Amino acid sequence: MSETTHLAALLHGAKDVRLEQVPTAAPLPHQVQIRPRATGICGTDMHYYSAGKNGMFVVKNPLVLGHEAAGEVVAVGSDVKALKVGDRVAIEPQRPCSECKQCTTGLYNLCSNMKFSGSASADPPVQGSLQELYCHAAEYAHPLPDSVSWTEGAIVEPxxxxxxxxxxxxxxxxxxxxxxxxxxxxxxxxxxxxxxxxxxxxxxxxxxxxxxxxxxxxxxxxxxxxxxxxxxxxxxxxxxxxxxxxxxxxxxxxxxxxxxxxxxxxxxxxxxxxxxxxxxxxxxxxxxxxxxxxxxxxxxxxxxxxxxVWRYASTFGTAIDLIASGKVAVKPLVTHVFQLKQAAEALDVVVAKPADLIKCVIVS
Ligand SMILES: [Zn+2]
Ligand SMILES: [Zn+2]
Missing domain, CATH: 3.40.50.720 (NAD(P)-binding Rossmann-like Domain)
Known part of the structure; x- marks a missing residue:
């Protein structure tokens, strides 16, 4: 039986992003498989791309960037009850352990064993959303109302x-x-x-x-x-x-x-x-x-x-409500949009920082 693969933008080192086929993983029991539809690019991605590292985290194995994402659920793990195929979600990229003291007291952003999508902080790295398919814990995939567009969904994380x-x-x-x-x-x-x-x-x-x-x-x-x-x-x-x-x-x-x-x-x-x-x-x-x-x-x-402040804990719901209710307008912030196949071009633009750049989003 031939292995299923999908397209991913892999960062091999500084300024070296390649589009490659990677093996498709099935979702674990607690996960959903998501087709990312929009991913925002920020300073963290820019550091990884321009230098091959972010602070002390160095890209040793090919890394899929992308931690500001929204997408469509295409498969659900056996234990997942709250989401179904076809649901639209904003992805919270934190992957806390759910067992340490911080996790059990609601301060999961300060988890002692935190993993983070699209980051080389763990080895092998936890891959991000600049790919066609992506698995993530259902608990950290937040339903997105139909009134919120994919690109707006990519702004939920920031x-x-x-x-x-x-x-x-x-x-x-x-x-x-x-x-x-x-x-x-x-x-x-x-x-x-x-x-x-x-x-x-x-x-x-x-x-x-x-x-x-x-x-x-x-x-x-x-x-x-x-x-x-x-x-x-x-x-x-x-x-x-x-x-x-x-x-x-x-x-x-x-x-x-x-x-x-x-x-x-x-x-x-x-x-x-x-x-x-x-x-x-x-x-x-x-x-x-x-x-x-x-x-x-x-x-x-x-x-x-x-x-x-360190990232966030339990604020995705509020962020989604602010966009859906129109209290916060995020659309004007999205100044540059690229396709997944143009990932390297998009990252080059973020590094070049043109005067009109506020937020660059990669769609697929
Ligand atoms: Zn970011
Ligand atoms: Zn923890």
């Missing part, structure tokens, strides 16, 4: 990040909110804040086009274009203080109760601390250099909280 970040921030509707970084995650965080009734959002970025986009989408009331580097001879510390002052003056001198930092850049983290109101909260969403110089003194004297 929106789940934003929902978790805003939840951790303790944001209130009357807060003044500062979002540092107007990329996809920053825009989605602003959108979630808006859905909570926030009327005062300032967004900051180095790219004026992104800021204009945020404003045009109604996600920012005020914007501030931050220069890439300090003035000549200006100390970093002074630069951060000066930027914070300018950002606050843009907001009619009002300090920010909630700061959502989506760049991971040390300067921006410090600007966030300086711009925070007493008892304000700085949420660290962006993943930057693991070692940074942070003005803890400035935070301490005003009881500013630094809050970390």
């Amino acid at each position: 929106l789940a990040v934003a929902v978790h970040a805003v939840k951790r921030s303790g944001l209130q509707a009357d807060n003044s909110v500062l979002v540092l970084g107007a990329g996809a995650i920053g825009l989605l965080c602003a959108a979630v804040a808006r859905s909570k009734g926030v009327k005062n959002i300032e967004m900051v970025d180095v790219d004026p086009a992104r800021l204009e986009f945020a404003k045009a989408q109604g996600l920012a009331d005020t914007i501030f274009n931050i220069p890439l580097r300090p003035n000549e001879g200006e100390e970093k510390v002074d630069f951060c203080m000066r930027m914070a002052k300018d950002i606050i003056s843009q907001n009619k001198e009002r300090l920010f109760e909630t700061i959502i930092e989506c760049t991971g850049v040390e300067t921006c983290v410090n600007i966030g601390i300086h711009a925070a109101a007493p008892r304000g909260r700085v949420v660290l969403v962006g993943m930057g250099s693991p070692m940074q110089s942070i003005r803890v003194g400035s935070a301490a004297v005003r009881e500013v909280d630094l809050i970390s």
